[in-house]
Amino acid sequence: MVPRAAALAERVSGTVFFLGASDTGKTTLARALLAELEARGHHVAFLDCDPGQTTVGPPATLGVRWRGPDGFDETRLYFVGSTSPRGHFLPMVLGSKALLQEALEAGNDTVLVDTSGLVDPAAGGVALKLWKCEALQPDYVVALQREDELRPILRGLRRRYRQRLFTLTVEPEARQRGRDERVTYRRERWTRYFAHCHDLSLNLAQFDVWGGRRLEASRLLGLDGQSGLCLGLAVVTEVQPGMALVLTPLQDVASVARVRVGALRLDRNWSEWHG
Numbered sequence: 001m002v003p004r005a006a007a008l009a010e011r012v013s014g015t016v017f018f019l020g021a022s023d024t025g026k027t028t029l030a031r032a033l034l035a036e037l038e039a040r041g042h043h044v045a046f047l048d049c050d051p052g053q054t055t056v057g058p059p060a061t062l063g064v065r066w067r068g069p070d071g072f073d074e075t076r077l078y079f080v081g082s083t084s085p086r087g088h089f090l091p092m093v094l095g096s097k098a099l100l101q102e103a104l105e106a107g108n109d110t111v112l113v114d115t116s117g118l119v120d121p122a123a124g125g126v127a128l129k130l131w132k133c134e135a136l137q138p139d140y141v142v143a144l145q146r147e148d149e150l151r152p153i154l155r156g157l158r159r160r161y162r163q164r165l166f167t168l169t170v171e172p173e174a175r176q177r178g179r180d181e182r183v184t185y186r187r188e189r190w191t192r193y194f195a196h197c198h199d200l201s202l203n204l205a206q207f208d209v210w211g212g213r214r215l216e217a218s219r220l221l222g223l224d225g226q227s228g229l230c231l232g233l234a235v236v237t238e239v240q241p242g243m244a245l246v247l248t249p250l251q252d253v254a255s256v257a258r259v260r261v262g263a264l265r266l267d268r269n270w271s272e273w274h275g
Contacts, residue, residue: 004168005032009040011166014139015100015111019129019153022117024144025174027055030112042110043067045103049096049132050116052083052182058193058233059083059186059272060220060264062092064099066108076102077230079222081211081262082274083186085118088263089128092116097135098228113138119149126152133157143167183272190270193233193249200234200253202244211261215239220262221246225255235266 008016008029016033020026030046037044045066048056056063057077068074078095085092096113103111113136119125130153133141141161143150145168157165204215213219221234221244234248250256266272 002032002036004029005036008033008142008166009036012140012142013110015113015136017113017133017136017138017141018115018144019119019141019150020115020117020144020170021119021146021149023174023176024117024146024170026117026144027114028174029142029144029168030114034112037110038067043108045106045108045111047096047099047103047111047113049092049113051080051085051088051092052116053185054189055114057230059189060233060262061222061230062095062099064103064111066103066106068106074106078228079224079230079233079260079262081220081222081260082264083272085116085128086123089124089131092128093132093135096132100136102229119153121152126156129153130156139164141165144170146170186272187270190266190272194235194247194270195249197235197247197249199237200246200248200250202234202246202253202259204242204244204259206253207256208258209261210258213261213263215244215261218265218267220264220266222260222262223248223250223253223256224258224260226257228258231255 018026018030034044045064047064048054049062051060056065062078065073065075080088080091082088217236219236222230223232225231232250234246236244236246238245263274
């Protein structure tokens with residue numbers, strides 16, 4: 001991936017949108033490009049739009065990360081509430097837009113957007129990617145394609161992007177992962193995120209509550225600030241009249257303005273299910 005990254009670094013700038021099915025090497029190439037651009041003195045943010053296999057935040061979130069002026073990483077999150085984009089296209093698009101704006105306002109000259117692997121037209125993959133392009137208005141698109149699985153998406157972008165669309169073949173070393181490996185990866189990230197969690201009580205009258213789902217034990221929650229970005233996650237342990245007891249790594253909820261009820265549920269071993 002390094003030669004490809006070096007070649008791309010000569011040609012791209014601004015917002016760079018990576019397209020590809022699962023396990024086509026999008027993240028590997030984007031990370032290599034990030035390192036190449038940083039070595040050339042650019043301020044680069046990495047925007048991860050895959051809530052199932054994210055490398056920035058916990059699962060069920062979108063995340064963006066960049067190097068702050070003090071040398072430490074800055075991270076912002078947006079709660080999707082599921083590890084799959086299906087059925088959650090609005091938060092996927094709006095969250096990506098909000099995080100991109102955060103990265104640009106922080107002074108990054110380049111933002112690398114690593115999208116999910118959902119490209120199947122029947123599952124809404126084409127609509128999701130085209131509307132996300134419409135919302136983010138990327139300066140360049142990099143597409144990694146095995147055969148012609150991206151053709152329905154690229155048909156909607158070729159005329160508009162012309163010389164700013166790079167279609168690459170998938171490298172032979174790109175390894176396809178099975179479902180069990182993906183589930184194990186998420187459980188490891190859940191375990192790491194909730195490693196230092198503690199009990200808190202949420203007085204629901206103090207927050208806007210979004211979701212349309214039943215608030216019940218094991219339900220995943222997103223705790224948002226005034227900006228709409230996610231301050232942290234929580235798992236419901238008990239529901240009482242007007243109250244929810246939760247496990248969360250947040251120390252307090254003084255800055256929380258909104259509670260969003262996710263589609264996902266987690267048990268105490270950090271196994272997940274929808275329902």
